[in-house]
Amino acid sequence: MKLGFLTACLPQVPLERIAAWAAEHDYDALEVATWPATGSRDFEASHLDVASFTDRDAEQVRTLLDGHGLEISALAYYENNLHPDEKRRAEIAEHVRRNIDTAQLLGVPYVGTFIGRDPGRSVRENIELGNQVLPPLVEYAGERGVKLIIENCVMEGWHPDGYPGNLAYSPELWEWIFSLGFYLNYDPSHLMWLGIDPVEALRPYVDRIPHAQAKDAQLDPRARNRYGFFGKAAERDDPWDMGWWRYRVPGLGDVDWRSVVDTLYEGGFTGTLSVEHEDPVWGSDEEKVKQGLVIAHRTLRPLIVA
Incomplete structure (x- = not known):
């Protein structure tokens, strides 16, 4: 198992500065x-221009990463x-394909994305839509030796009432996406507030999880008593503010x-555990974000076998 982080937090x-910092602070992967x-969105990051990526770009990126180990x-x-x-x-599907092309050039095995949702349709209707439009992406990736991995983020801010906006939030839906040929980029933080035990949910599916994300969630049951499971309603100015939980490093x-990492090992996981830093306490500027990554490293590195 390797320890990495998602570069979107910076x-x-x-990328050159991120790679140098990551190597200096004992991370293995990005x-x-x-x-x-x-x-268009504050959290979007463009550390590779996959729309115009070339063989020469791939050589430069490999040299950069190799130079930092x-x-x-x-x-x-x-x-x-x-x-x-x-x-x-x-447009989104086309950019996914450009990611797949870039991954092939770089020899990167995985491209991560969401299933998503049409919020005007029921879950069942979305599944029917997904069965039509998603398999060509999986096929395109497979032809190029790349696997598409789906993060189980709920993406509640994509739905006008804060309901799931990404249909990969539960083991029931994982089994559906597996049937289409996707794999899971497992993130336990999203399961916490849904009331799903992240260890018990993980255990049966490790063989379909080649990559995992490390993000924490801090729950406030007292606030939930005010807002309910679905979070703020009349008081929600920010679509991502549920009011009774928040992400942490x-x-x-x-x-x-300890249990999550142990369960990954027990199931034979040999991929990367990638820190996804969305902690509002350790955010807002570069130095605080990096300190958050240091905290994450201190938590996870002792659990990963050298």
Whole structure:
């Protein structure tokens, strides 16, 4: 098992500086963010321009990573592949394909994305839509020796009422996406607030989890007594603010990391555990984000066999 982090937490820092810092602070791998450079969302990061990536670019990136003793664990483009607007859905699918092409050039085995959802359709209707539009992406990846990995983030902010916006949030839905040929980029933080035991949910599916993300969640049951499971309603100005839980870096929330890592080992996991830093306490500027990554490292490194 290797320890890495998702570069999206440092959207304004070039990949060269991120790689140097990661190596200096004893990380093994980078999950590299590859959103288009549109600036449409604050958390989007574009550390590789996959839309115009060439063999020469691949050589330069490999030289950079090799020089720091790092590897790229996966490319990361988490978008709504069931977007209700067909034109936008096609744009997203095209960028997924460009990620796959870039992964092939770099010898990177995985591209991470979301299933997504059309919020105007029921879950069952979305599954029917997914059965139609998603298999070509899986086939495109497979032909190039790449696996598509789906993060189990709920993406509640994509739904007008805070309901699941990414149909990969439960083991029941994992089994559906596995049937389409996807793999899981397992993240225990999302299971915590759903009331799903992240260890028991993980145990049966490790063989379909080649890559995992390390993010923590801090729950506040007293606030849940006010807002309910679905979070703020009348008081929610920010679609991502549920009001009774928040993301934290590993070690500052309620995930039992010792049990999670042990279960991954027990199931034969040999991939990368990649820190996804979305902690509001250790955010807002580059130095605080890096301190958050240091905290995550201190939590996880002792659990990973050298």
